[in-house]
Amino acid sequence: MKDKQPYIVCFGEVLWDVFPEGSKAGGAPFNVAYNVHKAGIDVKVISKTGDDNLGEKLRKQIENWGISTEMIQTDKHHPTSTVIAKIDEHNEAAYEIINNVAWDHIEYLPEYNDWVSNAEAFVFGSLSSRNEKTKNTLLKILDTAKLKIFDVNFRPPFIDSEVIKTLLHKSDIVKINKSELRHIIELIGKEYSTEEEAVKVIQQNFTVDEVVLTKGSDGAVYFAHGEMYTLPSLPIVVADTVGSGDAFLSGFISKRIFNESPEEILKNAVSLGAFITSKAGACPDYNYSEFEEFKRMR
Secondary structure, rough: OOOOOOEEEEEEOOEEEEEEOOOEEEEEHHHHHHHHHHHHOOOEEEEEEEEEEHHHHHHHHHHHHOOOOOOEEEEEEOOOOOOEEEEEEOOEEEEOHHHHHHHHHHOOOOHHHHHHHHOOEEEEEEEHHHHHHHHHHHHHHOOOOOOOEEEOOOOOOOHHHHHHHHHHHHHOEEEEEEEHHHHHHHHHOOOOOHHHHHHHHHHHOOOOOOOEEEOOHOOOEEEOOEEEEEEOOOOOOOOOOOOOHHHHHHHHHHHHHHOOOOOOOHHHHHHHHHHOOOOOOOOOOHHEEEEHHHHHOO
């Protein structure tokens, strides 16, 4: 079962981010899917919502955006996920993530192997592995993927060191931020010196060819096949930082699956991360031509 058009598969949480002003569809894997879809690339999402009003509304919202829900399961026993999001005076987001929700119980289906093996990339995060059910489903289908992209995305207290190590061993590309980089170095019992040396430790310990390090206002670094590519951040007016890292990863994937140059891959990632940060929410309404103009002007 092959699609004529290239597509990616995103695995993990879909949910409602609950802000003081209202709720917005989100979840790191879904945020990635949303922005990759905006680039004109087909996306499939493996997740689970509850058999409730919030689940029905979430599925309708996703379908209205033109993203298929055929791989999003329905759970009759656990509710659709909600996350209480708070934005501080610096426009930084903090999250209260409710436990034991529908996406914690994603069932393994044999057809996932075909979907994943034919995808250009398989994108997953660490949060989805907090529950045994979804973790085991993830591990079953991971080995069928041809390009495994791990968005580390630590969300305390849901961090299991052994699971993180397992996922790192199975990854082809790892995306981390500065604090996650330090945390990984600590959990493997190594001493942190510099960012560059820490990334080399991860690459050597887990046989990861590519690591993407996001540094917020200091830009990003792409370590690939023995080379290091750097790019500063773009000057913008920050609306909020919700989903900015997910947007960065979307920009990265949109060029990486077509094997464009590392410089172009990184430029697209940094540009899309900045573009979404200049707008409110993780999945703002925009036309891709609007982003292309934003990128061209920088």
